[in-house]
Amino acid sequence: MDPVAAKYLGAGLACLGMGLAAIGVGSIFGNFLSGALRNPSAADGQFGRAFIGAALAEGLGIFCFVVALVLMFVL
């Protein structure tokens, strides 16, 4: 295979991981919201925790993004 084509294919494949991380972040906020609607008075206290979880899940998607960027612009 042409190495340039393989590079762009790899960058595109790395972007799949970003979509999977989006599922994770959506699941965290979806569950947070369904819990918050059942017990709104307890929601404010767990706000920070929801964001910690979302940040950790999102970080893995960002790794995929960085892999794609490295393939496109650095290698």
Added chain:
Amino acid sequence: MAAGGGIDPIHQFEIHPIVGLRPFGLDLSFTNSSLLMVLIVGVVSLVMIYGSSQRAVVPGRLQSLAEIAYEFVASTVTGVMGKDGMRFFPFVFSLFMFVLTANLLGMVPSSFTVTSHIIVTAAFAFLVIGVVLVYGIVKHGSHFFGLFVPSGVPGWLLPFMVLIEAVSFVSRPISLSLRLFGNMLAGHIALKVFGGFVVALTTGAGVLGYVIAPLPLLLAIALTALEFLVAFLQAYVFAILTCVYLNDALHPGH
């Protein structure tokens, strides 16, 4: 890498020297990045010093801005670390205000986003982990390493758990720096790419181009609003994760 209409989405992240300074072969030039950093420190200092100088019972605009910022970070710090976490408040507050102002000033058109460079965010992340390590070892000594040994785990599983905890601790500065850097970089690239679509459609695609061009323009406006949200959110995430990591140094052991 031209996106559309010959517009380079990476061009906006270029660092160019304003005042060249090269003593002894070291490049110590005053760049556009340094200029923005000086500007950020100036803006934050001005808001906080002027905002806290009035001390009115009914706060004015600037004073309530300073008070909201203080209250917000203070509640985050005490919420994660408890009352004795307030000793780290100046550190967390400085980090939060610097990152927030850097992200927001980066949203000004044709300015420069300091936090879109990994060297800046990595310096912050290693500073945070350095504080965690130094404070944890000075305060708790060898007890600090109990952080890697979770309690209530069966003996045969313990080596694996210690390994996993160690890997997760080592990857913290990497993920902390990459998260901020990746978010700012991705947002600004997306803005530039959609701007490039508008230019390409209006210059090279005839009448049909003019019909389609408002769509990416509207999307670029929506993305700008999203970027302001991300600018605040990433500063908050950086601050709260700093609190979580500092909490490990303050209260090690599970």
